[in-house]
Amino acid sequence: MAQPSPLPDAARIAGVLGLPPSVADQVQLAGRVAAGLPAGSAERLRRALRPETFFRIIPEATYRRVRRQDRAMSRETSEKLYEFARLYARLSRIYGGDEARIARFLETPHAMLGGETPLALATSSSAGADAVLALLDAADAGFAA
Numbered sequence: 001m002a003q004p005s006p007l008p009d010a011a012r013i014a015g016v017l018g019l020p021p022s023v024a025d026q027v028q029l030a031g032r033v034a035a036g037l038p039a040g041s042a043e044r045l046r047r048a049l050r051p052e053t054f055f056r057i058i059p060e061a062t063y064r065r066v067r068r069q070d071r072a073m074s075r076e077t078s079e080k081l082y083e084f085a086r087l088y089a090r091l092s093r094i095y096g097g098d099e100a101r102i103a104r105f106l107e108t109p110h111a112m113l114g115g116e117t118p119l120a121l122a123t124s125s126s127a128g129a130d131a132v133l134a135l136l137d138a139a140d141a142g143f144a145a
Contacts, residue, residue: 012089017081018044033082036072041081043067048088050103056123057084083129087122090136110135 014023014032018040023029042063046054055063058077066073073081088102095101106119112135113121121128 013085016085016089017041033078037078039066039070
């Protein structure tokens, strides 16, 4: 059985996105995403990932424009970052923050994902991200090694 997480999921996700500790629950996080995440959220996630991984989440041109304008991202871009941050926060908990193991998991095709890599599926749609999270839940419960 999985060990309880010391931080609520919303706080973990907010941390991945570089949001302040005051964003500690789902409602506050939802409000931030709906209003548009700050440009710093994209930068925070970009630093945690390899460029080829990050630019599958949002296009490089979008990232450069967001950084140049230094204002809140669009709701659509914020949603994409949030979806990936949910997955990254879960993987970070499972793998103890080991970025190499997280990258290996994301980039290795998985039979329970139809042979897709978790990264490809998770960045294809919110339903794809949900499928990867469901796989992690099953693995956490001991059903999918």
